[in-house]
Amino acid sequence: MSALLPDGFAALEPFVVRWAVSGTAARAARRGASSAEEREAFYGAAKDMLLPALAYLDGKNLAEFDAADNRLMDMMLSLAHVALAVEGLGNDEPRHAEMRRHMRITRSPAGV
Amino acid sequence: MNNIASSTAPGFTPVSADSVAWLGTGPVPAAPYYDPAYYELEREAVFRHSWLQLGHVSELPEPGSFIRREVEVLKASVLLVRGRDGHIRAFHNVCTHRGTQLVEAESGRAGNFSCPYHRWSFSTDGRLLSAPDFESFGLTKEECALPAIALEICGGLIFVNFEPKISLREEMGPFADWLEKFPCAQATQFSEYVYEINGNWKLTYDNFQENYHLRFIHPRTGGAAVSDENPFGYPVKYGFHGPHRTQTIWSNPNVKPTPLQAISFGKGAQFAMADGLAGPHARDYLALFPNFFVIGTPTQSFSHTIWPLGPERSRGVIRLYWKGEDDCASRRYAREYALASARDIHAEDRAVIEAGQRGLSSGALKYIHFQTQEALCRHLFNNVNERVEAYKAELAGGAA
Ligand code: FES
């Protein structure tokens, strides 16, 4: 049985289901549909893992990522969205999510 | 919180009222921001004769690459194509037989374009290649080429003009060289987000050429743009050339980024430096008449085009430009963060512009007002109105 995430990142496993989302628009939508508790729990667990995760992933070619690597990458990309809510908008996030819905992401190097 | 009243701290001097007084100082009529009759005039007076930003060269990577772009304000469908000779051309997406729209796909790659109706077939450089039973028309193929639209490329951006009165480069003057040094000139791909808005195109555009609203509309997302010495985050300078304009964005020396903001923008900055994107225009905003602007910052260089869809309706297209592929996880991450953070800010703008439109469309106001630091908004209005008035005079003359 293979692990959900690469070695060293097991602490993030509880967040895989919700935050290992493929596609920039889908990640933005997941943030928009999440609760404050979900965002804070994920941000709290993941923020100190960001640099180690990127350092680990930078050691590989994107095309050579296995399923666990892809999950970790997608989670860090979700963290980019979630951090904006947690660090920036705070309790303004729900109102903001409604405004943001109108800004449709149509292109992203990471795939829409 | 900053104290707005004591805005005399050293380190920042706003652009003086005197230096932009030539634009006028009086109230501006409100009707042009909602009146359907004025909008009809703008379509011909402004949009039919202006250089319109329709795309980026990276969208047409190889011979045969094409994109279709709808220009609703002129009821036109435009086909941008890279020919076998490598040149990019623009055509009306209209079959010359009986007008059928030739290409339905939004983008793709084709050896030629074949009309679905009676199979007239056109080359990627617009020539009629073949048509069934063509002899029965008594026409030459030369007469039946796709109608071309004037096209110029500057800074990697593709501009078209349906009825040019002047070349793009001539009209841009010194700004053409600027644009060639912006990151979009080197970009090989971009991120994009799009919104529709119940807002007149000028009202929508104006939001993005004044900083007066920053501290009120972006209290959390735009904190980096304001400080005690410059409480509104006003620009350092304005510049004008013909109908085009610039501003130089003030750098706040006291920005305190949040933890992930620091990491994310830090990574973005490292890549931008390594890629040679830090040009001389890192703090410059360039607005090209009528509906396009682009920011030269190396880390989050974006353009914004606002397409009129009606007197009170527009579409905004925002693109962040990137040089090179996502070659590693960090680069991919930095780009995702840059996109998401720009989108957060623009989402706030959209909502307040719609509120402005509701007020204007009620007809309650005869005039609106621009202060010194809304000089770019006034400059846009002046340039639109000059063209609309000239066109009205032309119509009146023709009717006499
Ligand atoms: S309209 Fe295109 S072939 Fe007839």
Ligand SMILES: [Fe+2]
């Ligand atoms: Fe804004």
